[in-house]
Amino acid sequence: MKFYWGPHTCAIGIHILLEEIGTPYESVKMDVAGGEAEQELFKAINPKGKVPTLVRDDGTVMTEYGAIATWLARTNPDKGLIPADPEAERRGIEVMDYAVGTLHLQGFGRLFKTENYEPQDALHQTLKLGQASVKEQGRSIIDAALIILDQQMAGRAYVAGDAFTIGDTALFYATRWAPQQGIPLPPNLAGHYERMTARPAVARVRAIWGEA
Ligand SMILES: N[C@@H](CCC(=O)N[C@@H](CS)C(=O)NCC(=O)O)C(=O)O
Structure with missing residues (x-):
């Protein structure tokens, strides 16, 4: 998986989940404050121009905090990241x-x-x-x-x-x-x-x- 993030952004929360899970990922640091997320090069990956963005090994792109977090939790059920109750x-x-x-x-x-x-x-x-x-x-x-x-x-x-x-x-x-x-x-x-x-x-x- 490829994880796109930028300093000072909300992506830190998804980065923490990746580390809590211990799953392998490639980290891609972006200059979000400098406008890199809004450039065409990145928009070709995520047309929303936002981080966090997580690209799976099959090339499919995941966006939106809750969706990414839920997918990470559901695909790693042994980590207990979604309460059973x-x-x-x-x-x-x-x-x-x-x-x-x-x-x-x-x-x-x-x-x-x-x-x-x-x-x-x-x-x-x-x-x-x-x-x-x-x-x-x-x-x-x-x-x-x-x-x-x-x-x-x-x-x-x-x-x-x-x-x-x-x-x-x-x-x-x-x-x-x-x-x-x-x-x-x-x-x-x-x-x-x-x-x-x-x-x-x-x-x-x-x-x-x-x-x-
Ligand atoms: N609705 C998105 C919001 C993500 C978002 O707003 N990300 C900000 C960083 S905290 C961003 O990438 N902004 C791009 C920019 O400012 O150009 C989500 O839930 O992931």
């Missing part, structure tokens, strides 16, 4: 979807890719009125999401319960951006972040990413 599975998916869809794409997306959310009308474009309000809106979405996720993590070591599962990698990648942006993590999320960074697979990935 349906209620625990639901809890994990609920956190994963919210971390990806809301905290990341609605919240941090507005801080990192402000221009994508800026109103396109002439007044906003000329006076550049949009950027500050988009960032403020992003910050409010992040603050509200962190409170909700913190409440959901009360009394739980990991998103689905006591054991590490796929949803933990999504919560980890999205919450780790908060301190990087000067936004403090509430206590249950800070505890989850610490538990995640203590995992050997996470330490290995952070070393590959040049963070440790």
Whole structure:
């Protein structure tokens, strides 16, 4: 398999899953911040122009965080990355979807890719009125999401319960951006972040990413 990722991106969560599973993969580092994911060369592989992208040995391309994570978990059932209990599975998916869809794409997306959310009308474009309000809106979405996720993590070591599962990698990648942006993590999320960074697979990935 070929795994495409870029520093500072959400792809770290899938990278952690690959290391947790111990499956062989080729790592392809991309300059996502420099726009490499949007270039035609990469779009020929993934027309969405996004990482994480995982290309299987038969050449088929997998995209979207939840889909890749679920496929990795289901094809490696001995690793227990999806809880057997349906209620625990639901809890994990609920956190994963919210971390990806809301905290990341609605919240941090507005801080990192402000221009994508800026109103396109002439007044906003000329006076550049949009950027500050988009960032403020992003910050409010992040603050509200962190409170909700913190409440959901009360009394739980990991998103689905006591054991590490796929949803933990999504919560980890999205919450780790908060301190990087000067936004403090509430206590249950800070505890989850610490538990995640203590995992050997996470330490290995952070070393590959040049963070440790
Ligand atoms: N819906 C996608 C979102 C992936 C995404 O937004 N990836 C960002 C990095 S965190 C990206 O590749 N952006 C490309 C760019 O900024 O050019 C998923 O769930 O995987």
